[in-house]
Amino acid sequence: MARPVARFVCQSCGAVTAKWAGRCEACGERNTIAEEAVQSGPGLARAPAAARKLEFVDLAGHTPPPPLAATGIAEFDRVLGGGLVAGSAVLLAGDPGIGKSTLLLQAAAALARTGKRVLYISGEEAIGQIRLRARRLGLADAGLELAASINLRDIAAAIEATPDAALVIIDSIQTMWMDSIDSAPGTVSQVRASAFELIRLAKTGSHAVVLVGHVTKEGAIAGPRVLEHMVDAVLYFEGDRGHQFRILRGVKNRFGATDEIGVFEMTGHGLAEVANPSALFLAERRGNIAGSAVFAGLEGSRPVLVEIQCLLSANPGGSPRRSVIGWESGRLSMLLAVLETRCGLRLGATDVYLNVAGGLRIGEPAADLAVAAALASAASDQPTEPGCVFFGEVGLSGEVRQVGGAEARLKEAQKLGFTQACLPRRVARGNRRPGAPAGLELQEIGHLADLVARFSPKTGGKPA
Numbered sequence: 001m002a003r004p005v006a007r008f009v010c011q012s013c014g015a016v017t018a019k020w021a022g023r024c025e026a027c028g029e030r031n032t033i034a035e036e037a038v039q040s041g042p043g044l045a046r047a048p049a050a051a052r053k054l055e056f057v058d059l060a061g062h063t064p065p066p067p068l069a070a071t072g073i074a075e076f077d078r079v080l081g082g083g084l085v086a087g088s089a090v091l092l093a094g095d096p097g098i099g100k101s102t103l104l105l106q107a108a109a110a111l112a113r114t115g116k117r118v119l120y121i122s123g124e125e126a127i128g129q130i131r132l133r134a135r136r137l138g139l140a141d142a143g144l145e146l147a148a149s150i151n152l153r154d155i156a157a158a159i160e161a162t163p164d165a166a167l168v169i170i171d172s173i174q175t176m177w178m179d180s181i182d183s184a185p186g187t188v189s190q191v192r193a194s195a196f197e198l199i200r201l202a203k204t205g206s207h208a209v210v211l212v213g214h215v216t217k218e219g220a221i222a223g224p225r226v227l228e229h230m231v232d233a234v235l236y237f238e239g240d241r242g243h244q245f246r247i248l249r250g251v252k253n254r255f256g257a258t259d260e261i262g263v264f265e266m267t268g269h270g271l272a273e274v275a276n277p278s279a280l281f282l283a284e285r286r287g288n289i290a291g292s293a294v295f296a297g298l299e300g301s302r303p304v305l306v307e308i309q310c311l312l313s314a315n316p317g318g319s320p321r322r323s324v325i326g327w328e329s330g331r332l333s334m335l336l337a338v339l340e341t342r343c344g345l346r347l348g349a350t351d352v353y354l355n356v357a358g359g360l361r362i363g364e365p366a367a368d369l370a371v372a373a374a375l376a377s378a379a380s381d382q383p384t385e386p387g388c389v390f391f392g393e394v395g396l397s398g399e400v401r402q403v404g405g406a407e408a409r410l411k412e413a414q415k416l417g418f419t420q421a422c423l424p425r426r427v428a429r430g431n432r433r434p435g436a437p438a439g440l441e442l443q444e445i446g447h448l449a450d451l452v453a454r455f456s457p458k459t460g461g462k463p464a
Contacts, residue, residue, distance in 0.1 A: 007036055008021075008034065008036070009033070009036050010024040010026060010027065010029065010033050011032045011033070011034055012024065012027050012032040012188075013026050013029070013224070013225065014188045014224030015027065017033065021033055034183070034187070066086060066087070066088075066255065067085070068081075068083035068084065068085060069084045069086070069111065069167070069208070070084075071083060071084065071107040071108075071111045072110035072113070073106060073107050073273065075248065075263060076107050076248065078262050078302075079249070079250045079253075079262045080235075080250070081233075081253055081255045081256015081257065081260075082255075082256065084167060084210075085208060086206050086207065087202055087203050087206060087207070088209075088233065089203075089209050089210075089230070089231040089232050090208065090209070090211070090231060090232065090233045090234075090235065091210075091211050091213050091221070091227065091228065091233070091235065092104065092211070092213065092235045092237060093212075093213040093214070093215050093221045093234070093236055094236060094237030094238065095215060095241075096214075097241060098238070098246065099237065099239075099264075099271055100171075100212055101122075101133070101212070102133065102270055102271055103246075103248070103264070103271055104120075104210060104212065105120070105130070105134060105137065105139065106270055106271060108144055108169055109134070109137075109142035111166065112144045113143070116166035116167070117145070117162065117165045118144055118145065118165070118166060118167045118168075118169070119145050119159070119165050119167070119168045119169070120144055120146050120147070121146075121147045121149060121155055122146070122171045123149065123150040123170070123171065123172060123175030123185075124171060124172060124175055125171075130146055130148075136269070137269060138270075150175050150176055150177045151179070152176050152177060152194050152197060153179060155170075155176075155198075156197060156198075160201065160205075163206070165205075165207045166207055166208070167207060167210065168202070168207050168210070169212070170209065170210070172211070172212035172214060173191055173195055173198075173227075174191060174214050176190065176191070176194035177190060177194070178190060178197070180193075188224045195211060195230055196230065199230055199231065213227070228252065231252075232252075232253070232254045232255065233250060233252055233253040233254065234250070234251050235248060235249065235250050235251070236249045236250075237249075238361060239266075239359055243358065243359035244266045244267070245263065245274075245280070245358055245359050245360070246264040246266055247264075248262040248263075248264065249299075250300070257300050258300070259300045260299070260301065261299040261302060261304075263280070265280070277302075277304055278303070278304055278305035278412055279416060280358070281307065281360065282294070282305060282306070282416070285307050287383070288383045288386065289383055290377045290382055291309060291374055291378030292307060292309055292310070292374060292377065292383070293307070293308045293371070293373040293374040293377065293384050293388075293390050294306070294307055294308070294389045294413075295307075295371075295390060295391060296370075296390070296391045296409035296410070296412060296413050296421070297364060297366065297367065297409070298364065298408060301408075303405070303408045304360070304412075305412055305413060306356060306357065306362070307356075307358070308356060308357075308370045308374045309354070309355045309357055310352070310353070310354050310355075310371070310374035310375050310377070311353040311355075311378060312351065312352060312353075312379060313350065313351040313353070314349065315349060315350060316349050320347075320348065320350055320352065321351040321352070321353075322336075322351075322352050323351075323352070323354070324355075325354070325355045326355060326356025326359070327367065331371075334396070335375070335394060336352065336375070338394060338396060338448060339448065339452070342397065342398035342448060342449060343398065343448055345375070345379055345452055347379065350379075354374070364403070365393040365394075365403070366391045367391070368393050368394035369390045369391055369392035369400060369423075369424075369445065369448075369451070370390035370391060372448055373390050373422070376451065376452045376454075377455060379455075380455035382455045387417070387420055388420035388421065388422055388443075389409070389413045389420070390421075390422045391406075391409055391421075391422075391423055392422075392445065394448055398447050398448040399447055400424045400425065400447065400448060401424055402424045403424065410423075410437055410442075411437055413440065414437035414438070414439060414440045420440070420441045420443060421436075421442055423442060423443070423444060423445070424444065424445060425446040
């Protein structure tokens with residue numbers, strides 16, 4: 001009989017150490033390392049050559065695409081790549097109270113109304129609580145099968161007894177418990193083992209499984225990092241509970257495009273789809289105000305227009321403050337340094353407040369030019385051109401670099417009634433100039449100083 005080997009595992013990040021310590025060296029958390037017993041078995045025996053059954057095939061073969069089951073919620077299917085793939089595993093994570101259970105309940109009910117069998121297993125709520133939410137959302141008549149349990153042995157037996165199920169929802173994976181592991185629910189070992197068993201059932205069967213995951217205070221998915229590698233798709237449900245907008249973002253998808261987003265609006269009757277998010281983000285925009293610029297962004301394959309707001313306040317006393325919402329703070333510091341060094345715009349003794357209106361979080365560097373336009377507009381107290389959008393990446397020497405998806409950005413701006421677009425200048429490397437849609441004037445910018453020179457500063461320093 002093999003002798004059990006002890007190891008010490010951090011219950012926050014899953015890092016393994018040889019001995020116990022009060023602080024995890026990987027994630028920095030304290031009092032999270034616990035001892036786990038590992039059964040060490042014999043290694044793989046070397047089989048004779050005649051008994052090996054591994055076969056290799058070439059790349060010229062043809063494999064039919066996996067079947068898709070559309071839920072009927074277009075924004076949800078868009079992020080998934082068209083729908084749920086049979087035998088796939090999806091991990092949905094988000095802040096508490098953001099609407100994960102509401103979104104999945106609506107998607108499960110929409111799929112069940114098409115005649116498919118859907119199982120909804122909750123480890124956090126009772127059956128009565130789910131029924132109350134379903135009645136509030138108008139989903140009480142959907143043929144959805146509910147269960148409340150955390151015992152994974154019972155859940156696996158129920159899933160195997162329903163081979164015709166198309167979708168199984170587990171809410172949440174942090175509440176699942178396996179009686180063969182001597183640890184509490186939510187620990188790294190329990191989450192890893194429970195997820196592996198549920199994914200194995202999905203791969204051997206014909207149903208898709210959706211796992212709901214919790215997030216830490218830093219915004220990462222709680223549990224071992226290997227959980228994100230085990231599943232086929234990882235979705236984040238983002239948004240500020242003070243805003244009615246919710247963003248479903250795909251950060252990993254083996255069956256579709258990554259960085260795809262779906263936009264929802266939280267209403268009294270659940271989550272409503274937003275077919276045109278650009279019009280929604282710009283609905284409350286006020287024109288002719290200094291410190292505002294419209295950014296033509298690209299989230300996955302969807303162009304999105306959003307307003308960048310900037311406010312400058314004099315701070316001659318202490319160190320200036322940099323407050324950013326919806327963008328990278330490090331990117332703002334770099335852009336301020338470029339504006340001061342390359343363009344002569346003095347903002348060293350000024351507090352800078354930057355906000356992306358609507359609660360959308362922007363991660364692409366193409367927003368540099370729009371942020372620079374908002375900063376120059378706020379510093380000069382002069383509004384940007386009415387009906388103008390901005391996009392382009394700014395380098396450390398002040399040059400404005402090309403970004404992808406220019407045609408899609410311009411078409412979205414023209415569709416919403418914009419008449420001008422400020423974009424990077426075409427370089428002499430054979431890059432094709434994006435075609436301007438009808439009624440849209442293109443203004444090419446080669447250096448950031450060309451953009452700053454358009455404003456006549458009343459405060460701050462003179463541009464170069």
